[in-house]
Amino acid sequence: MGNFERIQSRETGLHKKLSARQMSMIAIGGAIGTGLFLGSKFAIGFAGPAVIISYALGGLIALALMGCLAEMTVQHPTSGSFGAYAEFYLHPIAGFLVRYSYWACTVLAVGTEVTAIAEYMKFWFPQINSWIWIALFSCSLIGVNAYSVKAFGSVEYWFSTIKIFAIIVFIVLAVCVLLSQSNISRIEHNLFSSGFTPHGFSGIWTGVIISIFSYIGIEMIAIAAGEATNPEHAVKTAFKGTLARLLIFYLLALSLIVMLMPWKELIQENSTSPFVTVMQNVGIPFADSILNFIVIVAALSAMNSMLYIATRMMFSLSRANEAPQILGKVKNNGVPLNALALSSAGIAVAALVYVFNPETAFPIMIALSMFGALFSWGTVFLTHLCFRIRMRQQQQILKFRVPGFPFITLAGLVAIISIMITTWFTPIFHATLLFGIPFLAFLVLVYIIQAYHKKVQANK
Template structure:
C-alpha cells in the first residue's frame, strides 16, 4: 500500500492549527505532571544527580524529535508514527504502535487528573478527590468536543501560563540563590546529604525512566501535523522551539529547586515547586504556584485527550477498530473516539479511591510500557524509513536527521536499556508485568482481525 492511500483514509479532520499552537500543544503535553509532581519521585531516586537524569532524558528526546520531524515533513497525517510503522515496517508494527501509544496516553490522562486531585487538597482538604476528577474531566471533555480550534486556543493559553510561571520561578530562584547571598541556598546543597549521587549511578539511571515519562507527549507535534495549516513549516518551527524550551525549563528548574531545598526534603510535600515557595516563605507564592501546577496538569490532560482521540480515529479509519470510532461530528471531531479515550480517567478514579497513596506511581508504571515501546518503535521506524528512501534515490526534504544511522541506533539502544531497567525497579515492575501480556494480546487481536478480513 502506498502512503498516499494511508493518508487518504484519514481525511476529514480540519486543518486549523497554527505553528504557534502546535508548539504549545507539545509544550502542554510535556510540561505537566511529569515536571511538577513526577520530579519529586525522580529526586527521591537520584538526589541532586536528577539533573543528569533529565539531561539524558532530554538528549534522548532530542534524538526522537529529530527522527520524528524528518518523517513528519515527508508525511503529515494524524496516524503519524503509527502510519509510518505500518508503511515502512509492517501492518502489524503499525497496529502495535497505535494501540500501545493510545493505551499509554489514555493512562497518562489518568496520572494528570490524579495529580490535579492531589493538588486541590492544598486548598480544599475536606473535599473528596473524586469531586475534582469528575469536575475537571467534564470541562476538558467538553472543550475537546467543541472543535480543534477551541482545543488549540485553550492549549495555547494554558501553556503560556506555564511558560511565564516557570520563567518567573527560574528568575526568582536565581535571585534568591545568587542575589541575596543566603548561606542556606546554593550549589553546596548539590553535594550535601550523601553527595551528588547519594544512590549511585543506578539511582541516577532509574530517574531517567521518570524523565522519559516527563518528556512524553512531545511526539504530539507529529500527530497534530495532520490538522496543521502548513504542516511542513509548523513541524520545523515547533521542533526547534519545543526542544529548547523543554531542556531549559526542566534542567534550570531542577537546578534551582535543589539549590534551595535539600533533596531529602523534597519528598515531604506535594510538588517540589510548591515546596520551594513554602521554604522561602513568600506570601501567597505557594498558593499561586499551586494554581500554576493545576493549570499544568489540566493542560497536559487536555493535550492527551486530543492525541488519544486522533490515534483511535486513525485505528478506526484503518479498519483496526470499530468503524463508529472513525466518524466525525459536524465540527470535525471524532466524538466516539473521544468518549472511549476517557477510560483512563475512570481507571484513575477507581485506583485513587482504592489506593490513594499509590495512585500516581501505579498509573505511571502502567502508562510507562506503551510510552517506552512507542518511542523505541519511532527510532526503529526511522531506521527503516531512511534505509527505504536511501535505496530508492533518497528524499529531497527541508529537514533531515543528522548523523544517521548512528543517532537513530543510539536512540534505539537507549530506549531498549530503559525498558529493561523497569524490570529491576520495584516502582516500575508493573510496567513489564502489564506490558508483555498486553503486547501478546495485541498480536493475537491483529491476526484474528486479519483472518476476519480475509473471510477465513
C-alpha cells in the first residue's frame, strides 16, 4: 500500500478540524437541497405520484454508492477521495478524468443552487433583479469557505440542522392535516385520479435521473474525510446514519406531498417548490413564507457544501501535478484559497445562463452538471470492483465491509450506465451527453499532451 500512502502524503497541509457530528451533517447538507425542494417539482411532472418510486430507486443507487465509497474511504482517507482511488486502482488517466469531471459537476452545481436561490427570492421580492441575490449570497458563502474549514463545518452543521428540523415539522404538519381530514377518498383521488403513473415507466425512469441529481452530495463525506479528526469513526458513523435519514426525509415527505394535492397542481408554472405550494394550499398562516425561508437555507447549505468539495477536488488535482501548482497552495488557515477562487466560477456561469434564459436556467444547469456526477458515480463503482479484487489478491483485511459484493457494485454500475444512455433520449437532459462527451474527449487530449510533456521533461 506504499504507493497509496504516497498519494495521501502529497495532499498534506489541510487542517483536520471536522468532527463526526459535522461530517454527518455535511453529507445531509449536500444531499438535501435544491434537488429535493425544487427538483422534485420536475420529477413530479414526469412521474406523477409515482415520483415516490423514482426517488426510492434513486435512493437504492445512492445507498450502493455510499457503501462502496465508505469501504474505500475507511481504508484510505484522503481529500482526493474517489479521484485518488481511481488513479491507484484503475489508471492515472482515470483519476485525472474523474477529478476534472467531478470538479466541473460541482462547480456547475454551485451555479444551480444560486440560480434556485434567485428563484426562491422572487416569492417575496418579485421586482428585484436576480443578479442582486446571486451576488449577495455568493459573496457570503465564498467568505465562509475562505475563512477556515472549521467555519465551513460550523455553518454547514447549523444549515443542515435547520433543514432537518424544517422537514420534520413539515412531515408532522402534513400528517396532522391528513388525519384531521380523515378522508381516504381524497387521498385516493390525489394519487390515482390522473393515474398513479401518468407517463408510464419512462416517466418514472426520468424521475430517477432527477432523483440522482437530488442525491448528489452524499459522496462528499468521502472527500471531507481528509479533514476529519478521526476519519475511520467519522465515515462509519456518517454512512450508518445519513442514508437512513435521507430516505426517510425524501420518501416520506414526497409521499405526503402527492397525497395532499393533485400532482398537476404541484407543477403549475407559478409554483416554486411543491413544499411551498402544499403549505399555501393547506392554509396555515405564514407557513409558505416560513417554508420558503427553509428552502433558501437548504439551497445555501448545498451551495456551501458543493463549493467546499469543488475546492478540495481542484486542490487534489494540483497536488497530483494535473493542475497549476498555485492551486495547491494552502494558506495558514488551512484553506486552498486559489482553488476556491477558481471553483467559484460556477456562480458566474449560472448568472450568465440565468440572464440569457431565465425560464429554463435550472433544468439547463442540471443537465450540464449531471454528466460529471454520473461519470464520477460510475467510476466509483468500477473502482470498487478493482479495489476489492486487489484487497483479496494481497490478502488485506478490510477495516469496514458492506455486504452484497459484487452484486450491489455491479447493479450500481449498470444503473448509472443506463441512466447515462437515457439522458440522450430525454429532452430536458439532452445537453448532458451533448456537453459531457466532447468535454471528456477534451480531457483525454489534455492528459495525453500533459503526459507527453512530462516524458520530454524527464528525458532532458
